[in-house]
Amino acid sequence: MSTQAQGVIESRTFVLAQEDIDTDQIIPAQFLTTTEREGLGQFCFYQWRFNPDGSPRQPGALDDYDPQRQQVLVAGHNFGCGSSREHAPWALLDIGFRAVISSQFADIFRNNSLKNGLLPVEVSEEVARFLIEHPDHEVRIDIPATQIHIAELGTYDFPLDRFSAHCITEGIDQLDYLIRHEEDIARHEQRRAG
Amino acid sequence: MAKTLFEKIWDAHVVKPESTADGDGAPAIIYIDLHLVHEVTSPQAFSELERRGLKVRCPERCLVTIDHSTPTLPPDANGERPYVTEQAHQQVETLYRNCEKYGLKLHGWDSPHRGIVHVMGPEMGATQPGMTIVCGDSHTATHGAFGALAFGIGTTEVGHVMATQCLLQRKPNTLGIRVDGELRPGVTAKDVILHIIGEIGVGGGTGSVIEYHGSTIRALDMEGRMTLCNMSIECGARAGMVAPDETTFEYLKGRPMAPQGEDWDRAVEAWKALPTDEGARFDREVVIDAADIQPSVTWGTNPGMVIDIRSAVPQRDDAAAREAFDYMQLRPGHPLAGEHVDVVFIGSCTNSRLSDLRAAASILRDRQIAEGTRVLIVPGSEATKQAAEAEGLHEVFLAAGAEWREAGCSMCIGMNGDIAQEGELVVSTSNRNFKGRQGRGARTVLASPLTAAASAVTGKVTDPREFLTEPMEGAA
Numbered sequence: 001m002s003t004q005a006q007g008v009i010e011s012r013t014f015v016l017a018q019e020d021i022d023t024d025q026i027i028p029a030q031f032l033t034t035t036e037r038e039g040l041g042q043f044c045f046y047q048w049r050f051n052p053d054g055s056p057r058q059p060g061a062l063d064d065y066d067p068q069r070q071q072v073l074v075a076g077h078n079f080g081c082g083s084s085r086e087h088a089p090w091a092l093l094d095i096g097f098r099a100v101i102s103s104q105f106a107d108i109f110r111n112n113s114l115k116n117g118l119l120p121v122e123v124s125e126e127v128a129r130f131l132i133e134h135p136d137h138e139v140r141i142d143i144p145a146t147q148i149h150i151a152e153l154g155t156y157d158f159p160l161d162r163f164s165a166h167c168i169t170e171g172i173d174q175l176d177y178l179i180r181h182e183e184d185i186a187r188h189e190q191r192r193a194g
Numbered sequence: 195m196a197k198t199l200f201e202k203i204w205d206a207h208v209v210k211p212e213s214t215a216d217g218d219g220a221p222a223i224i225y226i227d228l229h230l231v232h233e234v235t236s237p238q239a240f241s242e243l244e245r246r247g248l249k250v251r252c253p254e255r256c257l258v259t260i261d262h263s264t265p266t267l268p269p270d271a272n273g274e275r276p277y278v279t280e281q282a283h284q285q286v287e288t289l290y291r292n293c294e295k296y297g298l299k300l301h302g303w304d305s306p307h308r309g310i311v312h313v314m315g316p317e318m319g320a321t322q323p324g325m326t327i328v329c330g331d332s333h334t335a336t337h338g339a340f341g342a343l344a345f346g347i348g349t350t351e352v353g354h355v356m357a358t359q360c361l362l363q364r365k366p367n368t369l370g371i372r373v374d375g376e377l378r379p380g381v382t383a384k385d386v387i388l389h390i391i392g393e394i395g396v397g398g399g400t401g402s403v404i405e406y407h408g409s410t411i412r413a414l415d416m417e418g419r420m421t422l423c424n425m426s427i428e429c430g431a432r433a434g435m436v437a438p439d440e441t442t443f444e445y446l447k448g449r450p451m452a453p454q455g456e457d458w459d460r461a462v463e464a465w466k467a468l469p470t471d472e473g474a475r476f477d478r479e480v481v482i483d484a485a486d487i488q489p490s491v492t493w494g495t496n497p498g499m500v501i502d503i504r505s506a507v508p509q510r511d512d513a514a515a516r517e518a519f520d521y522m523q524l525r526p527g528h529p530l531a532g533e534h535v536d537v538v539f540i541g542s543c544t545n546s547r548l549s550d551l552r553a554a555a556s557i558l559r560d561r562q563i564a565e566g567t568r569v570l571i572v573p574g575s576e577a578t579k580q581a582a583e584a585e586g587l588h589e590v591f592l593a594a595g596a597e598w599r600e601a602g603c604s605m606c607i608g609m610n611g612d613i614a615q616e617g618e619l620v621v622s623t624s625n626r627n628f629k630g631r632q633g634r635g636a637r638t639v640l641a642s643p644l645t646a647a648a649s650a651v652t653g654k655v656t657d658p659r660e661f662l663t664e665p666m667e668g669a670a
Contacts, residue, residue, distance in 0.1 A: 019514050020396055020496050024628040029607045033263050033281040035237035035288050037349075047630050052616065078397040081430060081496075082628060084332040085235065086348035104397055107366075107432055108332060112348035161364070162219030174350075175246075178358040181210060181223055185360055188209040188225050 007169045008142050009098050009119070014070040015135040016045075016061065021075055022082035023109065027091040029083075040087055041094030067096030072121075072139055074101045074131045080109025089113040099141055101148070103128040114164045115174065121148055121158045143169050196471035199437050200368055200403045203343040203468070207326045209360055221362040227325040229355045230311045231258040231298070233289040234609070235330025239353035240292040248357045250296045255359060257320050258293055259301040260286050261310045262609045266572055266599035275303075278611030296356075309575020309601040312336040312543035316420065317577050319449025323438035323465040328355060333543045333625065334433075335426040339419035340446070341438035341468050343403070346427060366432045369402040370476035373410035375484035380659040382553070383418035384545060384623065384642035386410065386482075387425045388490040392500030394480060399431030402478070405470060406436050410484040416445040417549040424544045425625050428497035437469035489658055492627045492640040493530050494518035499627075503531055503645065503657045521629055522637050523617075530639065531655050536618035538569040538650040539632070540643055541599075542606035545623035546574030548581050550643040555587045557647035557661045558594040564653025569596035570612065572604040596650070608632055621649040 031043040048061035073092065079102040080088060089112050092100065099119040110120045121141060123131075130153055131137060138151040146160045167174060197205070209223040229252075243249070250256065263282040269275045277283035293300040301308045307318055312333055315321040321337045327344035328334060330352040337344035347361065354361055371390060391398075404426050406419075414422065419436045426434030443462055446452045453461040488502040495518045501507065508515070509526045519526060524533075540546070540554050551573065563569050571591050573579040579601055582588060588598045605612040606624035613633030614620045620638050623646050627638035641649070644658035651661070 017513070018517070020498075022496065022626075022628045024626070024631050028630055028634075029609045032234050032609060033279060033285045035241075035285055037238045047634060052634050078400070078430065081396055082332065082427075082626060084330060084346040084348055086238075086330075086350060104400060106397075106430055107400055108346055108348060108427075112350065115348060115350040161221070163213070163221060166219070174362055175242075175354055175357060177220070178223065178354055178360055178362065179248075181360070182358070184209050184223065185225070185358060189359075192206075192225075 007144055008140065009071060010140045011071040011098070012069045013072045013074045013101070013131060013135065013137045013139055014065050015074045015132055017076055017132045019076035020078045020081055023080055023085050023088040024082055026080070026088040027085065032085060032087055034087075037087070037090045039094065040091035041096070044091040044095040070136070071096060071098040072101060072141070073097045073099070074128070074135075076132070077103045077125070077128070079105050080113075081106040084108045084112070086112045086116070089116045089118045093118050101128065101131060101139075114168070117168055119143065119168065123148065123156060123158060127153065127156055196474035198368055198470045198474045198476065199341060199405055199435055199468055200343060201474070203324055203326065204365060206324070207343075212365065221364045223360050224326060224363045226328050226355050226359055226361060227255065228315070228320060228327040229256045230315055230327065230329035230331070230334065231256050231352070232262060232311050232329070232331065233260050233285045234262045235349050236292065236352055237285065237288050238349045239330070239356055240296065242350075242353040243296070243356060250298060250356045251359045253297045253299070256298050256356075257301070257311070257315055257318070258289070258298050259305070259308050259311050259314055260289060260303070261601075262603045262607060264600075264602045265610055266602050266604050266612055268600060278609075282610065306576050306580070309573075309578065310543045310546065310603055312420075312424065313546060313574030313578060316340065316416070316445075317449070317575055319446050319452030322446065322452065322461070323442060324468050328361065332427040333424050335431070336420050336424040336543055338423040338426070338433050338435035339416060340442055341435060341465065343433055343435065345433040367402045367477040369399055369404045369431065370479040371404055371406050371482065372408035372479065373406065373482045373484055374408040375410055376413070377410060377484050377487065380489055380644060380657075380662050381487050382642045382644060383414055383421040385487055385490045386484075387422045388492065388497070388500045388640060389487045390482060391425065391429045391497050392490065393482065394429050396428065396496050396498035397430045399426065399429035402431050404431045404434040405476065406434060407470070411436055412439065415549065416441060417547045420547070421544055425497065428625060438465045439469075489642060489645050491530060491645060491655065492638070493522065493524060495521055495627055495629050497625065497627060497640060501530065503655070505529070531657060533619060533655045535567050535621050535649045535653055535655060537614045537620040538567060538646050539572070539605040539620055539622040539624060540646050541570070541572030541574070541604050542622075542624035543574065543603070544625045545643050546572060546578065548578055550623065551578070551582045551587050552585075553643040554647040555590045557644060557651060557658065558596065559590045561594055561651050563595040563650045567650055567653040569594070569650045570599060570605055571596050572599045572612075573601050575601045594650070605632055621646050621655060
């Protein structure tokens with residue numbers, strides 16, 4: 001799957017305030033027997049939305065989520081901890097999110113997200129708290145400038161290396177980049193063998 | 195310049211350094227020595243290879259097995275294995291087809307080595323000091339016990355390694371965790387790592403590679419070191435490692451994939467140069483006194499919610515704790531010990547090795563499991579299962595009333611249908627107590643094999659020291 005070219009995300013936010021949301025919550029293990037990466041949005045936060053018999057939970061965690069208006073998820077500290085399953089960003093993208101804002105992301109989740117064009121936006125705890133306390137807030141994320149503009153609060157830089165920003169905005173594929181270094185790889189192998 | 199173990203391995207595997215400020219800003223290209231592959235995180239990577247018309251660059255650097263979606267009950271009279279769903283069955287079949295197509299050797303159902311990939315790699319001697327090792331699995335850090343740089347990756351990166359044997363990586367920070375002193379009786383490597391995660395928190399290692407060192411770590415056997423490194427991800431660390439020493443070499447010598455003869459001697463010489471140099475610095479250091487560590491258990495819904503088994507559940511009133519109390523049906527300030535236990539699970543890449551099974555057997559021998567408690571014991575690999583049966587451990591378990599299953603991940607993740615029911619309390623030797631991890635509504639208490647076995651006998655969360663007549667040796 002190629003990453004979607006994108007430069008600026010203008011959207012309302014959807015808030016899940018819990019800290020340490022692990023990837024078992026984002027997509028439970030029972031749905032990992034798939035051999036596809038498409039169509040996982042229906043299982044996103046499954047146990048927070050559905051009863052064991054498959055009927056909707058009352059209330060469900062995503063009842064107020066409007067994918068047309070809210071393409072940015074705001075979540076508590078240490079989002080995406082636990083399992084390395086890439087099904088987590090696949091599910092978040094499939095249900096309609098393009099970016100996640102948190103005061104900390106787990107490393108593997110952050111990596112997996114960047115590989116798929118789901119943008120992790122790390123902000124200070126103060127900014128995160130403001131966004132958690134002000135749901136459905138207007139934000140504008142400028143990826144090339146690595147800045148987030150938050151209505152009624154201000155503009156903040158967020159950490160995103162130039163290479164990842166470039167890959168996301170230009171839809172550049174990292175596997176192609178690696179393949180272009182075949183000569184370096186072969187040289188490394190020869191050096192190590194010798 | 196003095197270097198850490200991590201820096202030595204990193205430097206030896208740089209194919210292309212991280213780009214300088216005026217370059218393209220790209221991360222370093224790092225060479226991967228060993229790629230562990232299983233059925234869950236590989237199918238979409240193989241599909242990507244197919245879509246692009248690529249092949250697997252180094253099939254001989256892949257160690258492939260089936261462990262997550264595999265039933266732990268034996269085949270029926272017709273040889274049919276009881277897969278939880280047809281999709282689970284098809285996921286395993288897909289790996290068979292992909293291995294055939296791409297020329298990879300699969301340790302499938304007929305392999306005497308098949309098992310949880312993090313148990314099998316070390317058992318086969320595939321895991322060696324100084325290597326870079328990856329797997330589409332966050333518990334890959336297990337292999338760091340051998341002084342390897344081992345970390346979990348996502349499926350896109352699984353495809354990168356298959357196609358190029360390389361990954362794009364930013365250099366992580368280093369975190370030294372020093373543990374000194376002798377462990378108290380009944381305290382195992384599992385208690386050490388639970389204690390550490392309780393101290394530094396579930397995000398405390400984020401962005402870092404941990405090196406565990408100090409006299410307590412030196413005294414651990416390899417299986418204990420694997421238990422320790424295995425849970426590094428539970429404090430958010432990229433990897434965990436222990437410098438190789440005589441204990442490491444002793445474990446590896448003679449294993450099927452370890453170097454042999456003169457190659458062995460040369461390898462050991464090289465491995466001896468790996469430990470962190472005198473004067474090398476970690477970016478951060480945490481010091482822990484072994485005497486402060488008691489048998490430890492989790493009370494909440496992440497692996498950082500840890501208490502000494504004799505302590506009360508903490509008096510916390512924050513949102514996360516309230517939610518955990520609610521899910522776990524526990525009250526702050528009340529003890530966890532004594533809570534009724536519905537299920538005991540002894541297994542997983544954390545604690546399913548021979549020493550873990552011996553530890554459990556030391557308590558279960560000549561005792562009966564409490565009425566109303568179900569006990570599932572799942573060896574980490576076929577080889578572990580054979581070794582345990584050669585010692586008669588399975589007879590101890592069966593006589594006590596436990597179930598003795600085929601090797602696999604089983605109830606650690608529950609993908610194969612080995613799950614607990616809603617509301618059931620599970621004392622589990624696995625690594626994650628997230629909500630729903632072991633079955634929807636299942637309440638997980640993470641513990642050592644000793645604590646799990648003690649709880650099986652009483653049917654209550656139990657301090658294993660009630661059963662110890664002499665200090666345990668070698669329990670992980």
